[in-house]
Amino acid sequence: MIQVLSKEFNSFLNSLIAYxxxxxxxxxxxxxxxVFPETSVLDYGYADMDTLFSFxxxxxxxxxxxxxxxxxxxxxxxxxxxxxxxxxxxxWDILLGKFLASFLLVLxxxxxxxxxxxxxxxxxxxxxNIDTAGVAGSYIxxxxxxxxxxxxxxxxxxxxxxxxxxxxxxxxxxxxxxxxFESLASLSVWSSYTLQIKQLGMLYHxxxxxxxxxxxxxVIYFLSVIxxxxxxxxxxxxxxxx
Amino acid sequence: xxxxxxxxxxxYDQQRAVNNISVEIGKGEIVGFLGxxxxxxxxxxxxxxxxxxxxxxxxxxxxxDVVETPMQVKMITGYLPEHNPLYLxxxxxxxxxxxxxxxxxxxxxxxxxxxxxxxxxxxxxxQNKKIEALSKGYRQRVGLAQALIHDPAVLILDEPTSGLDPxxxxxxxxLISEVSKNKTVIFSTHIMQEVHALCDRVVVINKGEIVADDxxxxxxxxxxxxxxxxxxxxxxxVALLASLPGxxxxxxxxxxxxxxISEDHVDIRPEVFRLAADRNLSLVGLKQEESSLxxxxxxxxxxxxxxH
Numbered sequence: 001m002i003q004v005l006s007k008e009f010n011s012f013l014n015s016l017i018a019y020x021x022x023x024x025x026x027x028x029x030x031x032x033x034x035v036f037p038e039t040s041v042l043d044y045g046y047a048d049m050d051t052l053f054s055f056x057x058x059x060x061x062x063x064x065x066x067x068x069x070x071x072x073x074x075x076x077x078x079x080x081x082x083x084x085x086x087x088x089x090x091x092w093d094i095l096l097g098k099f100l101a102s103f104l105l106v107l108x109x110x111x112x113x114x115x116x117x118x119x120x121x122x123x124x125x126x127x128x129n130i131d132t133a134g135v136a137g138s139y140i141x142x143x144x145x146x147x148x149x150x151x152x153x154x155x156x157x158x159x160x161x162x163x164x165x166x167x168x169x170x171x172x173x174x175x176x177x178x179x180x181f182e183s184l185a186s187l188s189v190w191s192s193y194t195l196q197i198k199q200l201g202m203l204y205h206x207x208x209x210x211x212x213x214x215x216x217x218x219v220i221y222f223l224s225v226i227x228x229x230x231x232x233x234x235x236x237x238x239x240x241x242x
Numbered sequence: 243x244x245x246x247x248x249x250x251x252x253x254y255d256q257q258r259a260v261n262n263i264s265v266e267i268g269k270g271e272i273v274g275f276l277g278x279x280x281x282x283x284x285x286x287x288x289x290x291x292x293x294x295x296x297x298x299x300x301x302x303x304x305x306x307d308v309v310e311t312p313m314q315v316k317m318i319t320g321y322l323p324e325h326n327p328l329y330l331x332x333x334x335x336x337x338x339x340x341x342x343x344x345x346x347x348x349x350x351x352x353x354x355x356x357x358x359x360x361x362x363x364x365x366x367x368x369q370n371k372k373i374e375a376l377s378k379g380y381r382q383r384v385g386l387a388q389a390l391i392h393d394p395a396v397l398i399l400d401e402p403t404s405g406l407d408p409x410x411x412x413x414x415x416x417l418i419s420e421v422s423k424n425k426t427v428i429f430s431t432h433i434m435q436e437v438h439a440l441c442d443r444v445v446v447i448n449k450g451e452i453v454a455d456d457x458x459x460x461x462x463x464x465x466x467x468x469x470x471x472x473x474x475x476x477x478x479x480v481a482l483l484a485s486l487p488g489x490x491x492x493x494x495x496x497x498x499x500x501x502x503i504s505e506d507h508v509d510i511r512p513e514v515f516r517l518a519a520d521r522n523l524s525l526v527g528l529k530q531e532e533s534s535l536x537x538x539x540x541x542x543x544x545x546x547x548x549x550h
Contacts, residue, residue: 003340003343003344007340011329011331011332014331015331078328078329078330079323079327080327080328080329081327082288082323082327083321083323083327083328083388085292085293086291086292086293086316086321086323087316087341088313088316088317088344088346089344090313
């Protein structure tokens with residue numbers, strides 16, 4: 001698993017992918033948090049990082065599928081899948097290696113935003129007037145969200161040998177899982193099940209973590225979604241019919 | 243390590259790609275797996291390397307069943323898939339290190355092994371290039387190097403020489419025969435000469451079934467045709483040649499050239515010579531026809547074969 005992980009991660013670093021992903025993410029987030037007047041924290045009046053945590057997921061919806069779209073689709077197209085699968089690696093080794101490599105890249109993109117926390121901490125009046133627990137909870141939420149998106153992306157990539165199809169399917173599923181259930185819940189057809197439908201989506205759990213309260217139910221929700229998605233991918237790989 | 247294939251069947255939907263084949267390959271043996279395209283060679287190899295599961299039957303490599311203990315089989319098997327897929331964005335040595343690590347090699351042991359394999363496969367000058375920058379022949383060497391990195395006891399090569407130019411062909415064949423010492427090797431091809439150049443035993447497969455499993459020599463012997471081509475300076479009647487004792491058939495292939503097919507175990511050549519001497523005919527050519535490798539292949543697989 002480690003071998004696949006390091007190979008995948010190296011190939012992110014050796015190609016443009018890693019730099020483009022990090023560059024685009026940090027530029028977009030930087031502009032939103034510090035420059036654009038509608039969302040800028042400088043004009044907002046409150047020392048918090050809501051801008052990052054409310055826009056971050058939407059940027060991820062596009063960026064994470066871009067990271068993961070090649071993972072299996074490219075291997076299948078190039079025929080290197082046969083090479084990997086005839087090596088002494090289990091399907092789990094391959095798929096966890098790829099999943100963790102993508103997740104690591106997402107983390108790497110997220111780390112520089114910690115500077116924002118430090119800056120806003122210093123800018124507060126009095127200094128340090130920021131909801132640290134809320135920020136920590138939000139970071140945990142965003143990290144979990146990123147890892148679910150990675151799992152969705154890997155699943156989509158295992159379905160096809162076409163990277164563009166993988167990207168679109170992944171972006172759609174990310175959107176559906178993130179805020180799609182929230183929107184569905186607002187339909188009046190199933191008004192008596194609104195809460196249950198909301199709870200299926202990630203936004204509900206993400207918001208709950210953002211409040212700074214790490215509820216084990218939310219964490220377990222994210223972890224089980226990841227597990228289900230990866231198990232689905234394992235089934236697809238195991239079928240050898242792609 | 244031996245390789246046994248027992249009653250192997252593979253169905254793709256309703257199509258039988260491989261139909262109940264059984265082969266046993268002993269330790270240290272080199273076997274050519276021969277057949278036209280689509281005969282089931284690659285399918286058999288993909289099953290033997292644990293890439294796809296068989297529908298029925300089993301493959302046992304070095305005592306391990308491929309379906310039940312795939313990891314053990316993969317550890318002792320080196321595999322070069324058809325079309326030689328490679329990670330083009332990696333450097334040659336980087337790729338070999340990756341494959342070595344997958345097999346659990348590390349540290350100095352891996353380093354010296356990579357050096358060894360690079361030298362063995364003639365990649366010393368190319369090792370710091372990206373794989374995408376290499377020519378087809380060198381890519382094939384990289385493919386072989388990755389199959390050899392863990393010093394496997396069993397080597398499975400799927401069409402290792404397809405698409406190479408004649409010089410590369412000779413080099414890769416030489417390389418294969420060098421690296422296959424003390425290893426059980428099974429390679430597939432649709433070129434008869436390849437088998438001739440590399441090994442003695444050949445398993446011929448057609449439409450998913452084994453049609454021959456023998457040494458090349460006895461295949462040649464078995465398919466021997468008793469035909470002699472004679473050429474005279476001027477035409478003569480076919481009936482005259484047909485009247486010689488032991489002649490089954492005479493064909494007039496060119497104006498004054500004839501193919502005489504005799505009965506088994508009869509050498510017709512002295513008779514032809516005597517006839518020419520008696521009748522005062524000028525005999526300008528007399529040649530016993532050997533059955534060519536291609537004609538054996540054709541007669542076994544009953545398909546037209548591309549000349550190489």
